Amino acid sequence: MKEATPPPSALLEAKQALKTLREGSWKDLLVIYIAFSLVSALILAPMVGITIQAIVSLSGQAALSDTEIATFLLSPIGAVAGILIATLVLTIAFITYAALLVGSHAYYHHSHAHLTGIFRAITRRGPQLVKLCLRFTFAILLVALPFVALIAADYLYFISENDINYYLAEKPPEFIKAVIIAAVLLIVMAILLIKLAVSWFYAPPLVLFASISAKSAKKRSTVISKGQKKHITLWLALWLFGTPLVISLFNSPFNLAAGWLIPQLSDRLPLLALTLGGSLAITSAISFIIGFISICMLAHQNLQMFEKCGLDTTVPVHFGADEKFHLPLKEKYAFFAALTALAVCGVFCYYWIGNLHQEDDVLIIAHRGSSMDAPENTLAAIQMAVDAGSDFVEIDVQETADGVVVVFHDSDYKRLARKKLNIWDAKSRDLPGIEIGSWFDPKFSDQTTPTLKQVFDICRGKSGVLIELKYYGHDVELEQKVIDIVEAEKMTEEVMIMSLNYKGIQKVRKMRPDWKIGLLSTVALGDITKLDVDFLGLNSRAATPKLVKRAHDNAIQVFVWTVNTPLDISAMASRGVDGLITDTPTTAQEVLQQRAELEPNQRLLLELAHTFGRETNDLIQ
Secondary structure (H helix, E strand, O other), rough: OOOOOOOOOOOHHHHHHHHHHHHHHHHHHHHHHHHHHHHHHHHHHHHHHHHHHHHHHHHHHOOOOOOOHHHHHHOHEEEEEHHHHHHHHHHHHHHHHHHHHHHEEEEEEOOOOOOOHHHHHHHHHHHHHHHHHHHHHHHHHHHHHHHHHHHHHHHHOOOOOOHHHHHHOOOOHHHHHHHHHHHHHHHHHHHEEEEEEOOOHHHHHHHHOOOOHHHHHHHHHHHHHHHHHHHHHHHHHHHHHHHHHHHHHHHHHHHHHHHHHHOOOOOOOOHHHHHHHHHHHHHHHHHHHHHHHHHHHHHHHHHOOOOOHOOOOOOOOOOOHHHOOOOOOHHHHHHHHHHHHHHHHHHHHHHHHHHOOOOOEEEEEEEEOOOOOOOOOOOHHHHHHHHHOOOOEEEEEEEOOOOOOEEEEOOOOOHHHHHOOOOHHOHHHHHHHHHOOOOOOOOHHOOOOHHHHHHHHHHHOOOEEEEEEEOOOOOOHHHHHHHHHHHHHOHHHHHEEEEHHHHHHHHHHHHHHOOOOOEOOOOOOOOHHOOOOOOEEOOOOOHHHHHHHHHHOOEEEEEEEEEOOOHHHHHHHHHHOOEEEOOOOOHHHHHHHHOOOOOOOHHHHHHHHHHOOOOOOOOOO
16 A cells, blocks of 8 residues: 555645546536435435334333423333434435445546446445444544533533523523533534544445455544544544535525515415425525535445555455446436426326315414413413414413413423422412513513413413413322313313323323323334324424324324414415414414415415425414
């Protein structure tokens, strides 16, 4: 093995890589990139889903939600499962990069990059690639886990005394300290992970081209990279941090223009959707192109340094295919790309048009009352929600020290009353003396913590009540007490029960099988639509058309939270969700009225604008 020559500047290397791409290799690599991305999305990603479902079944449930996920991953079986899933995800991401390495290798050796040959090469070295990813996953965990533990200790020491919502809202000095410490820890961890990646830099081409085992490739890569650490680190840092920076710079003019137009067009939804759709199409294309160029440049540099170390001189590589399978990409890449784009667009349009709901049949659910107009979970907010014509009012309930069920979200009064008092330590007789409204507006200084019975008195016969059971580890008989109050107030037909805690709502199911219960979920592993619930309360980002349809196929309704902007409200209605949990019930009513006047193509534009992912908080004026 010959000595590596002193590296030229990264700028010169980047220019050379761009020149190589521009002069011809980009055509081959683009098709490879698209083809293997499609393989990953259509074949490998579903395999991960199947694996996750099989692993979740070991917990005895069809799905795990929120805190249950953390509990499961901390168990021995869960830890092994987490490593397996991480390895599969890393393998999927790595396969496309490996294909680009093979395609670049073929180009540099004046050969055509045949897709069938590349598929065969990746398949042949597949077991070693998976082993390489498994070893890399373990290496990452060994570096990351101590920092995760330190960040957890940072949280427990600085910001565990009060409810997390207080720290997020007020950002007191101890919160700033905790954030700074966590940021420093993350930066140090990132530096160490980059140093780790440096020692693995030559492992992928060694596995692919030298036909050696993953273990041997890692050992050789560590030795070879010792004299080139700064050079490799610079390239990895440029790829890791430079790519999002360049994307941001190119996309910022379009984002700024769209941001300026959003409030101007907030009352003209079709034109707004068309504007956002155009902006998002452009920025998505820019992101794709820059991402493609960036990963190709990294693959180019990886191979160049690989060959400069003399590692390729003894490696006979034959990645061609039999003549009948030949696909000379330089001649046919345009046809392949066009065919792929046409197929994707066709499937996309068919899918969305077929799932687009032309008539809205959706409940408006006021989140903690009309909480954009009055302090959350107060009688004022409840009354405003009822006056706005909300179908349901969503509230949070928990127990006081003397067992009274009160309506309150946080675990303590720190955020709303600047008072260090946990709900489970508070006596019900003291709560009328703690005002919780002036933080929102001085005119609400008369608002205090209501009881569940007081909420029923306002809502009875006008709006239903969606009760979320809050569990902070101090509940005694929360489910039974809520049931007793509901029945005593004769509100059985006007109430639904939900919680983040699946075991809690299952208690309600056993006590009152006919009551309507639901699981509130932020994240989930497994098929959440297989759980024994009547409805799901999902984060709007999780409520994909596919998930909504699957839930409906299982006779489960879908409520989404928290949707406040006209575009989000309209998009969720188009997806056929059954309930919109919103801070602004009046806005939701107005949007649904506007939607009733829209043509199908206009509704499709609205859905597409939302699907491509722009946040539209500026719509609320």
